[in-house]
Amino acid sequence: MADFWRPEMAVEQISTLQHEVLASGFDLGGLRLRNRIVMAPMTRECAPDGVPTAEMANYYARRAEGGVAMIVTEGAAPNEEGRFGRNVPRLYGADALAGWERIVAPVKAADAAILAQVWHVGAFVPSMIGMTDSLDVTRVSPSGLAAPGRLIGKAMTTRQIARTVRDYGQAAREAREVGFDGVEIHAAHGYLPDQFFWSASNLREDCYGGNIAARCRFAAEIIAECKAQAGSDFIVTLRLSQWKQLDFLAHVAESPEELSDWLMPLMKSGADGFHVSTRRFWDQAFPSSEASLASWVRRLSGRPVIAVGSALMDRDFKAEGGKQRGDLVPRTLRWAAEAIEDGEFDLIAFGRALLANPDLAQRLVSGDVTGLRDYDRGYLDELK
Numbered sequence: 001m002a003d004f005w006r007p008e009m010a011v012e013q014i015s016t017l018q019h020e021v022l023a024s025g026f027d028l029g030g031l032r033l034r035n036r037i038v039m040a041p042m043t044r045e046c047a048p049d050g051v052p053t054a055e056m057a058n059y060y061a062r063r064a065e066g067g068v069a070m071i072v073t074e075g076a077a078p079n080e081e082g083r084f085g086r087n088v089p090r091l092y093g094a095d096a097l098a099g100w101e102r103i104v105a106p107v108k109a110a111d112a113a114i115l116a117q118v119w120h121v122g123a124f125v126p127s128m129i130g131m132t133d134s135l136d137v138t139r140v141s142p143s144g145l146a147a148p149g150r151l152i153g154k155a156m157t158t159r160q161i162a163r164t165v166r167d168y169g170q171a172a173r174e175a176r177e178v179g180f181d182g183v184e185i186h187a188a189h190g191y192l193p194d195q196f197f198w199s200a201s202n203l204r205e206d207c208y209g210g211n212i213a214a215r216c217r218f219a220a221e222i223i224a225e226c227k228a229q230a231g232s233d234f235i236v237t238l239r240l241s242q243w244k245q246l247d248f249l250a251h252v253a254e255s256p257e258e259l260s261d262w263l264m265p266l267m268k269s270g271a272d273g274f275h276v277s278t279r280r281f282w283d284q285a286f287p288s289s290e291a292s293l294a295s296w297v298r299r300l301s302g303r304p305v306i307a308v309g310s311a312l313m314d315r316d317f318k319a320e321g322g323k324q325r326g327d328l329v330p331r332t333l334r335w336a337a338e339a340i341e342d343g344e345f346d347l348i349a350f351g352r353a354l355l356a357n358p359d360l361a362q363r364l365v366s367g368d369v370t371g372l373r374d375y376d377r378g379y380l381d382e383l384k
């Protein structure tokens with residue numbers, strides 16, 4: 001019980017949580033961030049035919065005015081076949097880009113940075129999770145698979161790979177033109193770049209398949225192309241995870257050595273940082289040490305790292321009931337602050353806690369945390 005949030009102990013608790021660590025500024029590849037608190041990307045499917053709306057602009061502006069240092073937007077598609085559904089925003093087309101411009105301006109006016117998350121689903125389609133595919137497109141992936149035994153799409157030809165890489169680059173260039181500070185390549189959770197990383201979904205025998213260095217080639221080309229098209233000073237981060245939507249226990253790297261081989265080509269191609277997605281950010285990554293995956297990525301890459309997964313939450317978003325609700329748990333905040341102080345990672349992202357509390361960051365930074373709301377599924381039904 002003592003570990004749970006009680007209003008009468010909130011102020012005292014936040015000060016012992018070393019909130020000054022969370023309040024300290026940070027430099028992400030030349031981008032100055034006012035504190036260590038990031039908004040995690042969250043798909044809302046509220047963009048009719050892919051065009052971001054005024055409601056979305058208000059929703060993001062509230063989190064920026066609420067003190068987050070940086071927003072990573074919900075996933076936005078770089079091309080037609082990469083879209084999850086019709087109401088997921090596009091990062092191409094004049095109408096969609098104009099919509100993004102109306103989102104970015106107020107966010108930056110509120111002194112927050114903003115990265116567009118570029119999300120290509122590959123062969124992971126809505127039907128995989130019991131939804132209807134609202135798009136009539138041929139889905140593609142490295143070998144047509146989204147996961148072992150889940151043949152949905154067509155294996156990409158090298159020509160299709162080259163075109164897709166160019167689409168990512170164009171999305172980055174246009175993101176820059178509408179004011180974004182950078183892009184985050186969604187290379188986690190079993191989507192397209194991760195379908196290349198994961199040996200179980202990448203059975204290719206050309207230069208994009210084989211050992212981990214070859215399986216990284218697609219993502220490495222994307223990073224390089226984004227830099228080439230948008231400029232070398234445009235921030236390009238990568239979201240990575242071991243777990244996949246279709247296999248929570250999957251591993252791309254079984255050891256720190258394999259993780260190092262995974263990161264190396266991505267660093268060489270110019271990644272400015274990594275967003276390490278775990279279901280619980282403090283979980284041990286490998287049997288050989290207690291360190292978390294974020295901490296290993298920080299150690300092996302030397303690049304800025306954002307950790308995410310159950311910050312402030314009593315259950316992870318893939319756990320039973322985790323999508324429905326989540327109670328606030330202050331001790332996870334202390335763990336995040338301590339990890340940042342110890343140099344294990346640099347930034348902590350919040351998902352559900354920020355849906356429930358648009359002013360979460362300001363409250364954490366100021367220490368006034370009374371009245372923060374637990375997470376409830378109902379917040380997903382409204383874009384506020």
Ligand SMILES: Cc1cc2nc3c(=O)[nH]c(=O)nc-3n(C[C@H](O)[C@H](O)[C@H](O)COP(=O)(O)O)c2cc1C
Nearest residue numbers: 040041042043074075308309310311317350351352
């Ligand atoms: C409604 C919802 C939508 C999400 N959409 C995305 C997404 O578009 N891209 C992504 O990388 N992760 C997505 N995620 C995962 C979150 O970014 C985050 O990793 C996850 O919620 C764990 O953080 P939390 O425990 O703080 O909520 C989504 C999560 C939720 C709850």
